[in-house]
Amino acid sequence: MLLLKKMLAHLFGRKKPNLSFDFGTVDSVLIRPMGHLVGDSVAHIAYIRQLKTLYPGCRIGVLVNRRSRPIYECCPLVDVLIEDTFAQCLRQYKKWQLYLDFYETYNSRHIVKTAILAPHVNIIFQKADKAYYSPANVRNYDFHCPPEAEAKMVSWLETSVLAKKCKLPKPDVSLSPCDKHLAEAAKMWPVGKCRILLAPQGSVAERQVSPQELAGLLNNIDKSLLIHSSFLLGHTSNSADYLEVLRKACDADVDIRLSPPTDLAQYLGLVASADIVVCVDSGTVHLACAFRRPLLSFFANDLANIQKWQPQTADGIPSLMVVSQLQPSKTTADFPMQKAVLWLNQQIALNQPAV
Structure with missing residues (x-):
């Protein structure tokens, strides 16, 4: 060899x-x-x-x-x-x-x-x-x-x-969503509600926001905003099991649905069609940045990973990165949710559909 x-x-x-x-x-x-x-x-x-x-x-x-x-x-x-x-x-x-x-x-x-x-x-x-x-x-x-x-x-x-x-311009990861996939994604959302895409699971099973921690975030959304909000959980290999646990941990008035299976092109449309994206450190973070979606992201306390892969949000696009409170590791758990709750409530209020 x-x-x-x-x-x-x-x-x-x-x-x-x-x-x-x-x-x-x-x-x-x-x-x-x-x-x-x-x-x-x-x-x-x-x-x-x-x-x-x-x-x-x-x-x-x-x-x-x-x-x-x-x-x-x-x-x-x-x-x-x-x-x-x-x-x-x-x-x-x-x-x-x-x-x-x-x-x-x-x-x-x-x-x-x-x-x-x-x-x-x-x-x-x-x-x-x-x-x-x-x-x-x-x-x-x-x-x-x-x-x-x-x-x-x-x-x-x-x-x-x-x-x-040469003089290089500032990095910009912006993408233009396909009209066809935007139209397909629109059918997945209920009409007249703030569209919130949940992507708490990464490409490996260990990288996820637990259903219990995510439920703690969703249960603290203001009830006056919750009735105008719809949550769609991105479809993964074990998302149905995740959703079952999440629903049990959430209050009854949290409207969560599972998206249908999508290929990557369809998933791009789903991310681009959301009003707000909530996700763990994963490819969805970068798609939300590319499609200029307000982004709430959760990262392990891993400085090297954060420095290399932190969200590249465009100027003027709201974004909050929440980092685990654990000692430095790759574990995505034990997140401080107070700022996340405040941020999400503010963004839902700003993204209420016109009456």
């Missing part, structure tokens, strides 16, 4: 550096995201907007898969979405001037794909050393721009060679 990886690094991991590249004129940029999860994809919208501001006429492409494609389809600044396969990379041979590789480690597939793409200039960012590959023995890049320790994910361009050559 070691011999094979050494051969791959030798055959595909070498590039003659183009250090004199003129960053003042860039006509095409291809992005390899750090991943295809929701949060990863939303973070890259910031880079796309910055690049399009720097180079208005530039053609921008993104390597995607089935999971991430619907998110980038909500960004009209992306010109080309390319399936991340060997066949598609071969079709893109030497078609891209600047290649931004945000993936955080090297692997054999990406080393070969980068060689197949053969961009004029390759910029890498955070590349953690692995047993066989590191930036020291895979020299397929022109510029290595590691971000500062625990930097916000959306800020990585700010310490890159691009920032040294």
Whole structure:
């Protein structure tokens, strides 16, 4: 195995550096995201907007898969979405001037794909050393721009060679929801009530706001506001069980329903159609920011995670991040709810439907 990886690094991991590249004129940029999860994809919208501001006429492409494609389809600044396969990379041979590789480690597939793409200039960012590959023995890049320790994910361009050559605009992760999916999502909500989307469960079972803690928040909503509020619980693999416990812990006048199963594109519409989003640290946090929804989020007391993935709310959009009172850990529990209760009551009052 070691011999094979050494051969791959030798055959595909070498590039003659183009250090004199003129960053003042860039006509095409291809992005390899750090991943295809929701949060990863939303973070890259910031880079796309910055690049399009720097180079208005530039053609921008993104390597995607089935999971991430619907998110980038909500960004009209992306010109080309390319399936991340060997066949598609071969079709893109030497078609891209600047290649931004945000993936955080090297692997054999990406080393070969980068060689197949053969961009004029390759910029890498955070590349953690692995047993066989590191930036020291895979020299397929022109510029290595590691971000500062625990930097916000959306800020990585700010310490890159691009920032040294050009003035970067402030990161902006805004997306435009699809009218079709907004119309579909509208059917999930009762008419004439403030729409509050609940997403207390993350991608792993351990990352959730417990039903009991969430019930403590909902039971403290002012009764005069509660009658005008509707809560929709996002559908996950075990959301029905979660809802059963939540309903038992909630007062009878808390109107909670379970959303129907949705694919990612439909879920984007659901988030964008909400008046308020209440969620645990998850992809929904970043979608709420992207669609400029008032956001109440709950995070574990994990400083490194918070610094990297804290909500990037647009100016003027209400947001409150509540951090666990536990000692530093990844546990999403024991939240101080007093400020959350006050914030949620204020937002429901502001988002009452017109009579």
